[in-house]
Amino acid sequence: METARxxxxxxxxxSFTQDASGRPxxxxxxxxxxxxxxxxxxxxxxxxxxxRIGGRTCALAVADVNYTAPRQILDLARxxxxxxxxxxxxxxxxxxETGALNSVARGRPVYDRDGxxxxxxxxxxxxxxxxxxxxxxxxxxxxxxxxxxxNLARLREIAARWTxxxxxxxxxxxxxxxxxxxxxxxxCNATAWAVARVMTQAGSPxxxxxxxxxxxxxxxSDGYFLAAANLLVDVVRAIRPE
Numbered sequence: 673m674e675t676a677r678x679x680x681x682x683x684x685x686x687s688f689t690q691d692a693s694g695r696p697x698x699x700x701x702x703x704x705x706x707x708x709x710x711x712x713x714x715x716x717x718x719x720x721x722x723x724r725i726g727g728r729t730c731a732l733a734v735a736d737v738n739y740t741a742p743r744q745i746l747d748l749a750r751x752x753x754x755x756x757x758x759x760x761x762x763x764x765x766x767x768x769e770t771g772a773l774n775s776v777a778r779g780r781p782v783y784d785r786d787g788x789x790x791x792x793x794x795x796x797x798x799x800x801x802x803x804x805x806x807x808x809x810x811x812x813x814x815x816x817x818x819x820x821x822x823n824l825a826r827l828r829e830i831a832a833r834w835t836x837x838x839x840x841x842x843x844x845x846x847x848x849x850x851x852x853x854x855x856x857x858x859x860c861n862a863t864a865w866a867v868a869r870v871m872t873q874a875g876s877p878x879x880x881x882x883x884x885x886x887x888x889x890x891x892x893s894d895g896y897f898l899a900a901a902n903l904l905v906d907v908v909r910a911i912r913p914e
Contacts, residue, residue, distance in 0.1 A: 677752065677753050677754065677755065678722070678729045678730060678731040678752060678754045678755070679728035679729050679730065679754065679755050679756065679908075680725070680728055680729070680730040680731065680754055680755070680756045680757070680758060680908055680911075681730070681731045681732075681733065681745075681748070681749055681752065681754035681756070681757045681758070681878075682705060682730055682731070682732050682733070682758050682760065682904070682908075683732075683733045683734070683735065683745050683757070683758070683759050683760060683863065684699065684701030684702050684704065684705045684732075684733075684734045684735075684760045685699050685701055685702065685734060685735055685736070685737050685741065685760075685761070685859060685860060686698070686699055686702045686719065686734050686735065686736050686737065687699040687702075687736075687737040699737070699762070700762060700886065700888060700889060700892060700896070700897070700900070701734070701760040701761065701762065701886065702719070702734045703892070703897060704760070704886075704897055704900050704901060704904070705721065705732045705733075705734055705760075706719075706721065706734070707897055707901060708721075708723050708725060708730075708732065708901060708904070709721035709722065709723050709732055710722060710723045710724060711723075717735075717740075717744055718733045718734065718735055718744050718745075718748060719733065719734040720732065720733050720734075720748075721733075725904065725905055725908045726905045726906075726908040726909035727909065728908050728909075730908060731748075731752055731754055733745060733748055735859075735863075737859050738859070741859050741862070741863055742859070742862050742863045742865075742866035742867075743866075745759075745863055745866075745867070746866055746867065746870055749867070749870075749877045749878060750877045752877075753877045753878065754877070754878055755878060755879050755880075755913040756878060756879065756880050756881065756882075756911050756912075756913060757867055757878050757880075757881040757882075758881070758882050758883075758884055758907065758908075758911070759860060759863050759864045759867060759881070759882070759883045759884070760860070760884050760886060761858065761859075761860025761861065761863075761864070761883065761884070761885050761886070762860070762885065762886055762887075762888045763885030763886070763887065763888075764887065765844060765845065765847065765885065765887050766834075766843045766844055766845065766846045766847075766884075766885065766886050766887045766903070767846075767847055767848070767849050767884070767885045768819075768824075768827045768830075768831065768846075768847070768848045768849070768882065768883075768884055769817065769849060769850070769851060769864070769882070769883040769884070769885060770816060770817055770819065770824065770848060770849065770850050770851070771814045771815060771816050771817055771850050771851030771868075772814070772815055772817060772851055772861055772862075772864035772865035772868050772883060773812055773813070773814055773815075773851045773861060773865060774809055774810070774812060774813045774814075774815070774865055814850070814851045815851075815865060815868045815869060815872075816868070817864060817867075817868050817881060817882050817883055818868065818871050818872075818880050818881055818882075819880055819881070819882040819911070820880045820912075820913075820914030821914070822912070822914055823880060823882070823910070823911050823912065823914060824848060826910040826911070827848050827882075827907070827910065827911075828848050829910075830846065830903075830906050830907065830910060831846040831847050831848055834846040834903065834906075835847070841895070841899045842887075842889060842893065842895050842896040842899045842900075843886065843887050843896070843899050843900060843903060844887045846903070860883070860885070861883075864881075864882075864883035867881050868881065878913075879913035879914060880911070880913055880914050882911070884904075884907065886900055886903075
């Protein structure tokens with residue numbers, strides 16, 4: 673199923689939050705991508721898989737939630753050169769984000785999806801940890817994600833359809849919106865920022881990229897993951913390199 677150049681790279685995260693009894697809670701983005709895989713690929717560090725989704729060949733990758741995640745995902749993108757990169761994260765709502773923020777700075781903590789600090793020292797999205805050295809950029813500077821104008825129009829159509837009365841499900845309303853709030857110290861935002869920065873430079877590995885925040889489940893269920901999978905299929909079918 674692997675090809676020299678997949679149509680998509682879909683990225684998620686592996687976190688280590690626990691429930692009240694101490695049992696590990698898998699990150700829903702990891703569970704979703706593992707659910708959708710046709711095959712797993714060998715390797716260390718990133719979990720990797722491959723799938724045929726919506727008629728497109730998709731590489732799947734899951735990174736640990738830590739300061740190396742943006743660099744690992746960028747290294748994989750440079751290796752396989754997907755035509756489209758979609759970074760998945762968890763947010764309060766289900767949102768196709770049109771931008772990312774330079775808001776994860778060295779010396780500040782990084783948080784998991786429940787708002788608990790998972791690492792002291794933070795990330796440096798302008799530094800060598802991500803390979804996008806640009807110390808002149810201020811913290812909380814926004815950068816547009818290169819979805820492409822035509823793709824944004826198609827995403828708005830998807831969002832409108834998913835938010836019609838009677839269509840609201842476990843993911844809640846779906847919308848297209850600007851970058852997340854300032855001081856967003858989450859690894860998914862940092863990864864989207866890193867990908868967007870690299871794609872403004874010569875030799876970018878991909879033609880377009882975006883960031884999809886999926887509302888976290890109140891209680892993980894088959895219905896939640898089925899809805900998330902169907903939304904991802906809609907996205908893969910709609911997005912085209914621009």
